[in-house]
Amino acid sequence: MTNNASGAMNLGFVVEVVEGDALAFETDVLVVKHAPTTSGLGAVMRKYLTEDAAMLPGASEYRVWPGTRNTRAEYILMVGAPPAWSMRYPQLRDLARRMLDALWEQGLDVRHMTTTVHGIQTAAGLDEVEAFRALLLGMADAYETGHYPPTLERITFIEHDTNRVRLFQQTLTQFLPTPPPPTVDKIDTATMAVMAGKQSFEPAYRKPEADDATPHVFVAMPFADAYEDHYYLAIQPAVRETGLLCERMDLDTFTGDIMDHMLERIRTARLVIAVLDGANPNVYLEVGYAWGVQTPTVLIAHEEQGLPFDVRGHRVLMYDRIYRLKQMLQAELATLLS
Structure with a gap:
């Protein structure tokens, strides 16, 4: 349990993994990353949002746009990142922390945030499970510092590949063993857990994220x-x-x-x-x-x-x-x- 910087008390977020299309998923804010030469959802959203490269966020910046007709999100948050091939697990953890920090800094009144598992299917060649854990640890960091929207209740990871959906759903419940309360609306294809800082993780998964020296x-x-x-x-x-x-x-x-x-x-x-x-x-x-x-x-x-x-x-x-x-x-x- 933490007190958000606004003074609001938050008991944690419901985190879920859902199979589907991020552009077709109804949400308050869709969060994507912008990295030089990146592909995937970030590249798709760049085409929808702006043709002016100067409007895109730098590696330590972010930008917020109103949702477009191509999505079902009220807002689009684009967070700048280094080149995709150079992103390792510590950079993913920092990226996830910055996502919630940007929403808090902007003062957006959002209850539901949607994003994807970043760092996979890229030239970085990351272990997919460890990339997912690094992102969750970064969100836990934001929770512990109180830098998240005080209204935020739910974080959804969208994945279109069935194999990866199965993988992330299985590991989500390994990392975060606490199920959501029965009052939470559940999507049929979702697996859900509650996160409230690093203490929410199983002890074996609270350790720091991997680095280049990890075997x-x-x-x-x-x-x-x-x-x-x-x-x-x-x-x-x-x-x-x-x-x-x-x-x-x-x-x-x-x-x-x-x-x-x-x-x-x-x-x-x-x-x-x-x-x-x-x-x-x-x-x-x-x-x-x-x-x-x-x-x-x-x-x-x-x-x-x-x-x-x-x-x-x-x-x-x-x-x-x-x-x-x-x-x-x-x-x-x-x-x-x-």
């Missing part, structure tokens, strides 16, 4: 919908069972600073898991670099996938079903990381 596994795989089940149903859960972060970069091409960042994450990884299906040239580039810097690799391929001569002499986990792939990875990781 991680780097996943090299084709950036295509056909491989999403490989990642969410086999690779990611097998890695997270070990306690390591699971990071992948969701891009087709890598250049400049993004390439340097990718190579650094491969060099510092405990190991690299590479999906060789489809003979993707980026994947082979990443595997070759991992071999060059002596980062251990786990190579996987479907049993019907032909392998080029330069990997035939290496151990490759050949799978036929995704559930068997998960079992194979669990056994392999247990051996390599023991």
Whole structure:
């Protein structure tokens, strides 16, 4: 329980994860980020809000617009951020704190805030669960300082991908075990919890967010919908069972600073898991670099996938079903990381 800077008392926020379209979701304020060369919801909203680049917020700024006919929000809050590829977990925590701080500073009378899970599907290559936890910790920071709208009751994270909705809903209740009171209206597709500062978190999840030194596994795989089940149903859960972060970069091409960042994450990884299906040239580039810097690799391929001569002499986990792939990875990781 905290006293907001306005003197109002707040018992916490209801936090929920909902599957849907953020533009079609009715809310008091839709919060997006603006980062140079960013894609996703922020890029979509830029087109709707202004054609004048000078009107967009800088990395430490924010701007508020009235809702547009393209959304069902009364207000749009755009918070400036550094380039997406450079955003790590501490920057995500700060971003979430600044979202609530901006609403408080503007004095907006809002009860319901909607946003997305930032930092995923970008060149940053972040672990999705840890990115979500960092955002929640940032909101808890704002709660503890009283820098949030005194009327705020509900924060909704909108996600359109079913696999990620399932992931975030599961981890939300792990992080925040207190359910909302029965009087709270619930959306059928939502999973809900109550947050009132860091003490609302399960003790294991109150620790500081990850940083670049936190042990991680780097996943090299084709950036295509056909491989999403490989990642969410086999690779990611097998890695997270070990306690390591699971990071992948969701891009087709890598250049400049993004390439340097990718190579650094491969060099510092405990190991690299590479999906060789489809003979993707980026994947082979990443595997070759991992071999060059002596980062251990786990190579996987479907049993019907032909392998080029330069990997035939290496151990490759050949799978036929995704559930068997998960079992194979669990056994392999247990051996390599023991």
